[in-house]
Amino acid sequence: MGPEKKSAQKIALIAWNKSVEEKELTVLRKSLSDLNYRVDVVYELSQLDQQLCEYEKNGESPQEIVSHFHFPKVPLSGLNRRILRRLKAANPKAQPRITAVTQRLLGADLNQFAIDSSADEMVKAADLPQAIIEIFREPKDTEKSEARNLPVVHADVRNPGLEKSLIELFKAQDQQLKPINLEECENKNRVRCGILLVAESVIRRLECQKPATSLISLTDVAGVVVVMDSHKSKTETEEREQEFYYQGVLDCISPDTSEKELVHRVLSARRNRARSNLENQYHNALKKNSREWKVFQEVSSLEAASIIHDDNGKIYFVNEAATNLFGYDEKTFEQMHIRSLHPANYESTRKEIYETFLKNGSVKWEAQFVKANGETFDALLTANPANEFSSEGKHLICAHIHSLEHYKFLKNSVLNMMGADPGALDVHIQAMFKDLSSLIDGIRSIQVFKKVKSYAQKELSWCSPPASDEEAADPISLRRLWTVFENGEKFVEDDSSSVLPDMPYAVREIRSFIFPDSNRGFVIAPMKVGGKLLGCIAVELEGERHGVQWDAPMTYRKQLVRGYLSLVALMVASGIEQQRKEMNRKKLEQLSFQEDKKRSINNITDGIAHDFNNLLQSISGHVSLLLRSGSMDEKEKRSLKSVKSAAELGASLSSRIRDLSTPSKEVSKFSLHKLIREVSELVTSSLVTNQKPALNLNSDLDIVNCDRSQVHQVFMNLFSNANDAMRGFNDNGLISISTRFNTNEFGQRMIKVTFSDEGPGIHRDDVFNIFEPYFSTKKETKQGTGMGLWIIYRIMRNHGGSIRVGNNQSGATFELEWPLVEERADSRELPSEIMSGHGTVLIVDDDSMVNESCKLLLEHMGFKTLSAFDGVEALEIYGQKSDQIDLVILDQKMPGMSGADCFEGLVRLNNAVKVLLCSGNQIDAAGFNPEKNVVGILNKPFTLRDLSRLLRRAKVVQE
Numbered sequence: 018m019g020p021e022k023k024s025a026q027k028i029a030l031i032a033w034n035k036s037v038e039e040k041e042l043t044v045l046r047k048s049l050s051d052l053n054y055r056v057d058v059v060y061e062l063s064q065l066d067q068q069l070c071e072y073e074k075n076g077e078s079p080q081e082i083v084s085h086f087h088f089p090k091v092p093l094s095g096l097n098r099r100i101l102r103r104l105k106a107a108n109p110k111a112q113p114r115i116t117a118v119t120q121r122l123l124g125a126d127l128n129q130f131a132i133d134s135s136a137d138e139m140v141k142a143a144d145l146p147q148a149i150i151e152i153f154r155e156p157k158d159t160e161k162s163e164a165r166n167l168p169v170v171h172a173d174v175r176n177p178g179l180e181k182s183l184i185e186l187f188k189a190q191d192q193q194l195k196p197i198n199l200e201e202c203e204n205k206n207r208v209r210c211g212i213l214l215v216a217e218s219v220i221r222r223l224e225c226q227k228p229a230t231s232l233i234s235l236t237d238v239a240g241v242v243v244v245m246d247s248h249k250s251k252t253e254t255e256e257r258e259q260e261f262y263y264q265g266v267l268d269c270i271s272p273d274t275s276e277k278e279l280v281h282r283v284l285s286a287r288r289n290r291a292r293s294n295l296e297n298q299y300h301n302a303l304k305k306n307s308r309e310w311k312v313f314q315e316v317s318s319l320e321a322a323s324i325i326h327d328d329n330g331k332i333y334f335v336n337e338a339a340t341n342l343f344g345y346d347e348k349t350f351e352q353m354h355i356r357s358l359h360p361a362n363y364e365s366t367r368k369e370i371y372e373t374f375l376k377n378g379s380v381k382w383e384a385q386f387v388k389a390n391g392e393t394f395d396a397l398l399t400a401n402p403a404n405e406f407s408s409e410g411k412h413l414i415c416a417h418i419h420s421l422e423h424y425k426f427l428k429n430s431v432l433n434m435m436g437a438d439p440g441a442l443d444v445h446i447q448a449m450f451k452d453l454s455s456l457i458d459g460i461r462s463i464q465v466f467k468k469v470k471s472y473a474q475k476e477l478s479w480c481s482p483p484a485s486d487e488e489a490a491d492p493i494s495l496r497r498l499w500t501v502f503e504n505g506e507k508f509v510e511d512d513s514s515s516v517l518p519d520m521p522y523a524v525r526e527i528r529s530f531i532f533p534d535s536n537r538g539f540v541i542a543p544m545k546v547g548g549k550l551l552g553c554i555a556v557e558l559e560g561e562r563h564g565v566q567w568d569a570p571m572t573y574r575k576q577l578v579r580g581y582l583s584l585v586a587l588m589v590a591s592g593i594e595q596q597r598k599e600m601n602r603k604k605l606e607q608l609s610f611q612e613d614k615k616r617s618i619n620n621i622t623d624g625i626a627h628d629f630n631n632l633l634q635s636i637s638g639h640v641s642l643l644l645r646s647g648s649m650d651e652k653e654k655r656s657l658k659s660v661k662s663a664a665e666l667g668a669s670l671s672s673r674i675r676d677l678s679t680p681s682k683e684v685s686k687f688s689l690h691k692l693i694r695e696v697s698e699l700v701t702s703s704l705v706t707n708q709k710p711a712l713n714l715n716s717d718l719d720i721v722n723c724d725r726s727q728v729h730q731v732f733m734n735l736f737s738n739a740n741d742a743m744r745g746f747n748d749n750g751l752i753s754i755s756t757r758f759n760t761n762e763f764g765q766r767m768i769k770v771t772f773s774d775e776g777p778g779i780h781r782d783d784v785f786n787i788f789e790p791y792f793s794t795k796k797e798t799k800q801g802t803g804m805g806l807w808i809i810y811r812i813m814r815n816h817g818g819s820i821r822v823g824n825n826q827s828g829a830t831f832e833l834e835w836p837l838v839e840e841r842a843d844s845r846e847l848p849s850e851i852m853s854g855h856g857t858v859l860i861v862d863d864d865s866m867v868n869e870s871c872k873l874l875l876e877h878m879g880f881k882t883l884s885a886f887d888g889v890e891a892l893e894i895y896g897q898k899s900d901q902i903d904l905v906i907l908d909q910k911m912p913g914m915s916g917a918d919c920f921e922g923l924v925r926l927n928n929a930v931k932v933l934l935c936s937g938n939q940i941d942a943a944g945f946n947p948e949k950n951v952v953g954i955l956n957k958p959f960t961l962r963d964l965s966r967l968l969r970r971a972k973v974v975q976e
Contacts, residue, residue: 026055028079029153030068030113032096034087034328035060035375036402037120037412041145045083048146052153054081061089061375062259069100073107081153084136086119087412089328089375091262093117094285095269097135099258106251116152118142134289135282170283172214173199174244179276183214186280199223199230212267212287213239217246217257231361236265237354240290242283243269263368265330265354322418325403330355333413342420344389355416360387374400374414386418395421423581426456434588439596443477446589450479453585457577459559461537465544465589467552471496473530476552476593493530495553497522502543502550508579509541531555538571542582544590551593554586623938627910630937631864633958637664638870641961642877645851664958686838689728689768690719693754696732704736705744706751713755716768721835727812728835734805735772735831742776742829750775750828759834766837767818775828784822851965856903857881861891861919862935863911867957871906871935874961878968888914892922899927904968906955909936924950933967 029049033042046056057079059065072078082100086093097115104111117136120143131139140148170187172194174180180196187194199219213235220243223230235241243266245254258269267286270279322339326332335350343350343358359367363385374380384398396418403415430449446465454460462480466473472492497519501509509523532539538558544551556578560571640661644654697710704710721728736752743750752774759769779787788810813820813833823830858880862868865886872882883902885891888911895902905923909916916934923930932950937957953967 026053027081028077029054029056029081029083030079030100031056031058031083031085032065032088032100033058033060033083033085034089034412036378037085037087041142045146045149048150049153052150054153061372062091062262063372065096065100066255069103069107072104076108078104078108078111079113082113082115083149084115084117086117086134087328090371092267092286092289093134093136094282094289095258095262095267099255101135114138114152116140116149118145134285170212170214170242170287171195171197171239173197173219174214174216175219176216182276183280186276190280190284192284199235200226211239212283212290213241214244214283215241216244232261232264232266233354233356233361233364237357240267240286241265242267242286244279245269245271247272264364265356322420324350324355324358324416324418325413326355326416327413339418342388342418343386358386360385360393370398370400378402383421395425397421423456426452426581430585430588434592439592439599442592442596446477446592447479449585449588453581454479454481457574457581459574460556460578461559462557464531464555464557465552466493466495466531466555467593468495468499468550471499473498473552495523495526495530497526498541498553499550502545502553507542507583510575511538527555532557538575540575540578540582542579542586544586544593546587546590546594551590554582554589556582627937630957631867633664634937635866635870636660637958637960638874640664642873645877645961661960684722684724686720686722687725688719689721689770689835690714690716690756692725692728693732693756693770696729696736697754700733700736700740704740704752705748706740707749708751710736711751711753713753716756716758718758718766718837719756719768720838721768721816722838723816723835727816731809731812731833732772734809738805739772739774739776739829742774746777747775758837761834767834768837770833770835771823771830772833773823773825773828773830778825778827779822779829787822788820851878851961852969853879854968855879855881857883857898857901859883859885859891859895859902859905861885861888861905861911861916862908863887864908867908871964874964877961878965887911888916888919888922891919892926895923895930896926899930904931904933904952906933906935909934910938920950 031042031045042058046058049056057068059068082097084093084096084100088096091099097117101113101115104113115136116138117131117134118140119130120141131137138152140152170192172180172183173196174183180194184194184196194214199215200222215235220232223235224232232241243261245257254271261269267290268282270282274282322342323334323336324332324339325334332350332353332355335347339350340346345353356364356367366384370380370382370384373382379401380398382398383395385393386396387393399417399419400414403413430452433445433449450463453463460481462478464478465476467476469492471494473495474492475490498509500519501515501517501523504517504519506515506517506520509520509527511524511528513520513524527539527541528535531541532555535557537560539555540558541553541555543553558571558574558578640657643649643657644661649657693712693714697712701709739752753772755771757769759767761767787806789807810820813835816835818833818835820831820833823832858875860868860871860875860882862871863886868884868886872884875882883894883898885894891905891907895905907916907920907923911919914922916936920932923932928949930950931952933953933955934951935955935957953970955964955967959967
């Protein structure tokens, strides 16, 4: 420690209770400052220790100490001795004067009280600041009278020599010391209302024995004074003292204290405890007649338990909610210490809570409590000074305790529902209902109903005791109940009254359909998400209605149910909605997967069709030239015609494959009969039945103006559905297709197609759903996506047609109608002669065989030709000879530079260029300008006659 600093200014240390006599403290601080005192104020034990360390560090020592009788958690005598011991240890010459401040006195005069409190002077708070000023102006008087008559004590110090000396010393004071052995004493109440002098080592042994005896249990029944053991350090000793003070010990005596001083301090503690008991009795006598007590009882609620206690933990007031929550009656509460409401091992946390209260003036804390039955629970503790109850000099604290059991239920329910697997939603909802029933007594059953138009379908139910598995219930009519909820009602109960005219009918519906043959109470709440009514949750309560005695508990029970049911209904509705979205997401994923799969297959078939048509083109081109040769005999020509027919059949097959892989988006006029025949031939080999489809195409007119590829898809989907339906049910079943001419009610001419199979047919309950997306009757076989008929329905509607389910005794029948066009398909024949022309044609195709075939055909007709095998080469040739080239035959699909890019380059070279597009696939018009530059489209494979007709129609080359 450094040299003592000399200061001209005197120091006054004030140890005060922050929440009482604030006005007096302010006046006192100003008055002492006027007397040239530096005033240091502390409000709790930790601040005091910090201030004493500062004095020691700076070599200072206060001349005056002012200590408040209600300094938090430490008895006044223990506080004063603690300060004096620390100051003496730092400066043995220090002789501070200690003046104690009390609010009022019972049973002793000021001088005696000062001696008992280890103070030099004692003043009342009402006499501040003048009494302090008068004392400070007088020099300190070190001679004080000893305490006189002192009461009896019990002692367990395990030191026979000390006990013998103490007996004599107490006897000299006309008192009696009674040695006891606490370890052998089964009934600790024998020391009730007395003083217990006990060694620290005994306390440790009591805490370790079985069953254990805690120090708190001793301080509840007696005023405990502890004789401390010898410790290695001063810090350890002070920490142990602080721990004991927080557990209700009146005084801690160091082992080197003289026997005479020990007797004096023990009996002073006894007297101080007697005064405290007198104060408590005084308060108990006044509280019932006080205005504040009446107000406190009036504001009591069922939701928050309220307890008023003093700094030392003595309970004064409790409300009805506190007795309900903890299970003690009011009289028992008044005999308890506040720490008894916490678990036995909660002392350190309780200390932390109290210090936070002292520091901030209030506290809000999630704390643990224990009920009379031993059950522990979490609660939100809110504590504030109860100044309106402190009128008689007692500093009181008002604690409000909100049980968190209900909040934790909601929190856990929300977390469980948020993390719930949509596939296991029912399990989580059942668990939530079970937790709710354990939280609120008297719930008999909980049922969830889903709204289906004006009906209700029971989704799940919970009841106590659990029932056996229920069979699926039929939908029930709750039209009036849905109307009530859609008009804004939050609850419907068995005794609901409302201005809504539908309310009585809604209650009658509930009695008839949800709770038939029952006179029990119920509460029903709507399930809504985003304002949309999804259904309701119905809670049935225990107990039959039997007049007024039934109403009170039922009303309270309904109040609790309503407090949770809205949130529970919202969570269940959100879970159901999330389940629906998840199901749709999975279906969309499945559809996306199918689309990706289809796209991959389309790319493969598109490439196959393209290459296949290139091969057919080479065959068709050469055959068409050979057939015009006059040197062949008839046998050779028949042979070539067979090759030509095979090529045409291959072209037809390639065309059908192309329609499947890359559907055309162009509307054209075509024969519906011809398309039906093509699809029938295509699917025959894949049908489970051994019979070919029966075609009865009787309509006189069959020309429709549609997207041919989409109509193709309609029949492919119908064949697929019929094939799946008959598989395993009727493997020899027959698929029939018939057509007939029809005129609808508006006079429009239509072609009606009837498509029938001999499968199991369509159930009457599914008729109205089969055209909905994702609806499938193949769930068990996992064959369907539920999209086939929906796609057909959309295609028919987009083409001005319709589809509906027809009547059929066995199997399924669909009736489809398309509008007919006025004229037939374009069948006009151009002149059959092969044209003879002149000019130059640039052939652009990466396939050498196609290029050569086309070259021979053009040269046969008299044209000159130039050949390019990619787009780059074509642009180079055209750039050099554009003035000589009359026409460009351009393949659309080429590696490297595509046909569209090459076309764009040709137009840049000559914006009047004439191009004949050629492709083995469906022509994609993107990137082309058909009106200005594209003179025609030539589909592979083509013959000499096809090429001649197209060139003659285009009129871009001379004959």
